[in-house]
Amino acid sequence: MSNKESSKTAWFWPYYSIKTLDTTWQKGTGRRRKEAFDELYTCKVDPKKCKFNRKASKLHSSTSRLSDHLELKHQISKDRKVKNSSSPMALTTWIDNGAVNKVLDFETSLVD
Numbered sequence: 686m687s688n689k690e691s692s693k694t695a696w697f698w699p700y701y702s703i704k705t706l707d708t709t710w711q712k713g714t715g716r717r718r719k720e721a722f723d724e725l726y727t728c729k730v731d732p733k734k735c736k737f738n739r740k741a742s743k744l745h746s747s748t749s750r751l752s753d754h755l756e757l758k759h760q761i762s763k764d765r766k767v768k769n770s771s772s773p774m775a776l777t778t779w780i781d782n783g784a785v786n787k788v789l790d791f792e793t794s795l796v797d
């Protein structure tokens with residue numbers, strides 16, 4: 686797996702699969718315009734029910750459409766609170782459920 690796009694560190698990227706397409710588009714605006722391979726972002730939160738996807742060329746630089754989709758359709762938001770517990774992305778509930786404290790207890794018990 687190669688991941689050249691190290692800039693994709695926003696919170697919502699783990700919920701999307703990224704496929705590089707054969708087609709190109711003009712990325713950026715004005716003098717910063719450059720040709721880039723188009724990418725297809727597909728929501729992978731619930732592949733059986735959700736077919737949401739967006740091309741990079743459609744989003745331009747506005748990735749808020751991707752985060753909006755997670756919030757509106759899957760109740761997944763930036764602060765990682767998942768209201769829908771049937772979500773396969775259970776790790777998002779982890780921190781909220783006091784799991785951090787449990788981990789700390791566990792590490793303490795290892796020291797003993």
Ligand SMILES: [Zn+2]
Pocket residue numbers: 728729730731735736737754758759
């Ligand atoms: Zn979705």
